[in-house]
Amino acid sequence: MSQEMPTADARHAPAETSPSTPAPVIEINGLAKRYASGFEALKGVDLEIRRGEIFALLGPNGAGKTTLISIICGLVNATDGQVLIDGHDNVSDYRAARGKIGLVPQELTSDAFETVWNTVRFSRGLFGYKANDAHIEQVLRALSLWDKRKNKMIQLSGGMKRRVLIAKALAHEPQILFLDEPTAGVDVELRRDMWEVVRELRNSGVTIILTTHYIEEAEEMADRIGVINRGEIVLVKEKRELMRQLGRKQLTLQLQRPLASVPAALAHYPLTLAENGSVLVYTYDASAAGEGDNAGISQLLNDIEDAGIRFKDLHTEQSSLEEIFVNLVRERQ
Amino acid sequence: MNLRAVKAIYRFEMARAGRTLLQSIVSPVISTSLYFVVFGAAIGSRIQEVEGVSYGAFIVPGLIMLMLLTQSVSNASFGIFFPKFTGTIYEVMSAPISYVEIVLGYVGAAASKSIILGLIILATASFFVPLRIEHPFMMLLFLVLTAVTFSLLGFIIGIWADGFEKLQLVPLLVITPLTFLGGSFYAIDMLPEVWQWVTLANPVVYLVSGFRWSFYGISDVSVIASLIMIFAFLAISLGVVSWIFRTGFRLRP
Numbered sequence: 001m002s003q004e005m006p007t008a009d010a011r012h013a014p015a016e017t018s019p020s021t022p023a024p025v026i027e028i029n030g031l032a033k034r035y036a037s038g039f040e041a042l043k044g045v046d047l048e049i050r051r052g053e054i055f056a057l058l059g060p061n062g063a064g065k066t067t068l069i070s071i072i073c074g075l076v077n078a079t080d081g082q083v084l085i086d087g088h089d090n091v092s093d094y095r096a097a098r099g100k101i102g103l104v105p106q107e108l109t110s111d112a113f114e115t116v117w118n119t120v121r122f123s124r125g126l127f128g129y130k131a132n133d134a135h136i137e138q139v140l141r142a143l144s145l146w147d148k149r150k151n152k153m154i155q156l157s158g159g160m161k162r163r164v165l166i167a168k169a170l171a172h173e174p175q176i177l178f179l180d181e182p183t184a185g186v187d188v189e190l191r192r193d194m195w196e197v198v199r200e201l202r203n204s205g206v207t208i209i210l211t212t213h214y215i216e217e218a219e220e221m222a223d224r225i226g227v228i229n230r231g232e233i234v235l236v237k238e239k240r241e242l243m244r245q246l247g248r249k250q251l252t253l254q255l256q257r258p259l260a261s262v263p264a265a266l267a268h269y270p271l272t273l274a275e276n277g278s279v280l281v282y283t284y285d286a287s288a289a290g291e292g293d294n295a296g297i298s299q300l301l302n303d304i305e306d307a308g309i310r311f312k313d314l315h316t317e318q319s320s321l322e323e324i325f326v327n328l329v330r331e332r333q
Numbered sequence: 334m335n336l337r338a339v340k341a342i343y344r345f346e347m348a349r350a351g352r353t354l355l356q357s358i359v360s361p362v363i364s365t366s367l368y369f370v371v372f373g374a375a376i377g378s379r380i381q382e383v384e385g386v387s388y389g390a391f392i393v394p395g396l397i398m399l400m401l402l403t404q405s406v407s408n409a410s411f412g413i414f415f416p417k418f419t420g421t422i423y424e425v426m427s428a429p430i431s432y433v434e435i436v437l438g439y440v441g442a443a444a445s446k447s448i449i450l451g452l453i454i455l456a457t458a459s460f461f462v463p464l465r466i467e468h469p470f471m472m473l474l475f476l477v478l479t480a481v482t483f484s485l486l487g488f489i490i491g492i493w494a495d496g497f498e499k500l501q502l503v504p505l506l507v508i509t510p511l512t513f514l515g516g517s518f519y520a521i522d523m524l525p526e527v528w529q530w531v532t533l534a535n536p537v538v539y540l541v542s543g544f545r546w547s548f549y550g551i552s553d554v555s556v557i558a559s560l561i562m563i564f565a566f567l568a569i570s571l572g573v574v575s576w577i578f579r580t581g582f583r584l585r586p
Contacts, residue, residue: 035586073427077585095335095429103427109420113352114345125341126428168424 024048025176025207026072031081033067033231041067043231044081049176049209054202056222056239057211058325064231065211066106069178073103086175099127102169106180106211108161112154116145119153120167127172139170143197159190166197177201179210183217195221215322219243225321229329242324251282251297253304254313263307269300280304280311338430342438343445346412350446357408358450361400365454368396369461372518383520384551389462394545395517396458401451401476402483402512402537406504409443409487414500417492417583426585432578436488443484444477451476465548471556472547478563479540483508485570492583511537521553536562 026049033042041064049055059065070076072083074094083090085097111119120136140146143163148156153164162182169177179198183191198221202208212218218225219239226236235242258277262269272281282300297316304311350357373389380388416422425435458464466472494500515537521529532538533554543559546552552559577584 075423075426075585077581095431098427098429101427103423105420105423107420109423111416111419111421114348118345118348122341122345123424125344126338126424126430128335128337128429130337 023051025051025086026209027082027084028068028072029082029084031068031071031083032079033064033071033076034079041231042071042078045228045231045233047226047233047236049207050224052202052205052207053223054198054208054210054221056218056225057209057228058213058215058218058225059211059228060213060329063228065228066180067231068228069103069180069209069211073101073178074098099172100175102172102174102177104162104165104169104177104179104182106184108158108165110153110161110164113152115150115152116140116156116164116167117149119164120171123168124171129172135173136167136171139167142200143167144193159186162186162190162194170201174206176207176209179208181211181213183212183214191217215320215325219321227325227328234328239321243321249284249316249318251284251300251314251316253280253282253311254278255280256310256312259309263309265307266300266303269303280309335428335430335434338428339434339438339441342425342435343442346439346442347445349412350408350442357446358453361404361450362453362457365396365400366457366461368392369458373461383523384549386549386551387462390464390549391520391545392518393455393458393462393464394548395515395541397451397454397476398479398515398537398541398544399512399517400454401447401479402508402540403504404450405443405447405480405483406487406490406508408446409440409484410491410494410500410504411487412439412443413488413491414494422584432575435578436485436574440481440484440488443487444480447480447484448476451480467550468547472544475540475544475547475559475563478567479544482563482567482570485567485574489570489573489577492577495583511535516541516553520551536566539563 026047028045028047031042031045031047032040034040045064045068047068057065057068067076071078072085072090074090074097078091083097085100088096088100090097114122117136117140120140121131121133124131124136137146140149143166145160145163145167148160153161156164166179166182182198183194186194195217198208198210210217210221222239224236225239225242227234255278259273259280260277262271262273262280270283272283273279274281282297284297369389369392372392377388377392382388383391413422416425455464490500490503494502514532515535516532521532521538521542524532539554539559539562542553543556543563546556546559576582
């Protein structure tokens with residue numbers, strides 16, 4: 001990405017509120033959806049999205065991610081509940097609410113015979129904005145689409161089409177951007193590019209909500225993570241906090257000689273013995289390692305040496321968001 | 334009113350016609366010309382004048398109506414069905430626009446295309462037969478009202494259809510038979526008496542009759558009846574469209 005993302009004007013700037021009490025840009029209360037088939041896609045979802053954050057919505061297939069996004073964006077009618085977009089009800093005040101939102105859908109839908117330029121320009125008009133070719137140019141350049149502007153959609157690769165959909169969503173300078181599975185079926189390099197684009201957007205003040213089932217993506221990008229399963233929000237947490245609370249880190253030492261018990265000199269460490277005393281396991285908070293009164297690994301290793309314990313090998317491992325997620329979803333089932 | 338959105342949809346739809354100029358303009362013109370050659374010249378030369386109008390000239394208003402009805406329905410139904418089919422409709426549904434604006438954009442474009450086409454065919458016809466238009470204003474009124482009404486009908490069909498087969502079904506099974514039996518090629522009193530009565534149940538008869546009256550001042554049914562019929566049609570179509578939008582039928586589950 002050689003170009004800066006088009007910076008939003010002042011009204012898009014992140015709110016100058018303290019991090020503890022940011023004004024939510026989206027408020028969802030008791031949102032429920034029962035389809036005509038009787039399928040209950042959402043069962044009373046409450047959720048607040050903070051201004052300027054990247055929020056990742058995780059969940060297995062069929063959990064309700066797309067239904068939730070579709071209701072917020074006006075594609076699906078809710079059975080019950082309310083959605084406020086920057087204070088505007090998305091049903092009774094749909095013009096104000098929808099105007100603030102850009103949506104990049106999961107499916108690569110496009111008008112096959114339309115050019116990139118026309119299709120992005122159309123999007124801006126559709127949202128009631130005055131034509132602004134300079135802005136469209138800026139968006140296309142930022143997404144490396146400028147060279148392709150005269151191409152028909154049908155001539156573009158999947159990754160390029162995805163970019164065009166993002167460009168269409170950005171054509172009306174939205175404050176909130178929904179990315180539904182933005183990197184599904186996108187190669188690794190393009191995925192990195194996409195992440196870069198999203199970061200630049202966030203830096204310009206746009207709130208971003210992305211759904212994904214690539215945990216890696218959420219781990220890489222998100223400020224906060226919400227997990228949805230079977231139509232219910234199971235958890236919403238700061239990514240760091242989530243990693244700390246649920247993401248245990250373990251140091252495993254293969255001992256030269258098995259121990260019968262943990263020596264008294266090491267009793268103040270959370271140590272356990274495994275495999276008949278031949279393995280010593282130290283469990284600690286990943287994010288707290290080496291901080292404050294948690295003396296950290298080097299102190300532990302010193303103490304172990306002082307206690308006369310010798311080890312052959314060691315390794316550390318950290319539970320990834322994926323494990324956390326799998327555990328969460330399994331617990332609920 | 335989000336006029337820019339209406340304009341965006343309208344222009345998008347008109348551009349689609351521009352890209353497919355051959356199908357949109359040339360083919361209806363050619364098929365209408367064929368009707369003139371076959372019915373007007375070949376068969377028409379053996380038919381006496383109908384109420385003082387040569388047969389070739391007599392069928393012009395009916396032919397324009399025939400084309401207007403089929404093109405309005407197919408244009409408008411395709412215009413809304415296709416984005417539904419490809420999925421691009423998501424953007425329209427997520428945009429800050431009202432149902433009225435969506436209809437104005439799509440139906441407006443479809444009706445415009447039909448009207449332009451109608452005028453082109455009228456011009457084409459003038460090469461084949463001597464034309465006179467006694468009530469030009471009423472002629473335009475019938476043209477516009479019919480184009481709008483049947484574009485609305487097409488819009489409804491396009492939303493209702495969940496596959497290409499259904500998209501073809503109504504035009505094929507309903508519109509085409511009704512137009513062929515709607516007095517495009519004959520005056521009602523040329524039919525046996527029983528069929529004259531049956532024919533009066535065909536709404537297209539009123540449209541063709543009214544339209545023909547605006548040309549030659551001759552009609553099968555009274556002009557007032559024709560006007561009442563087309564406004565009733567318009568009202569029914571508008572009612573159905575508003576029901577569709579109120580319930581989100583097939584658009585917003």
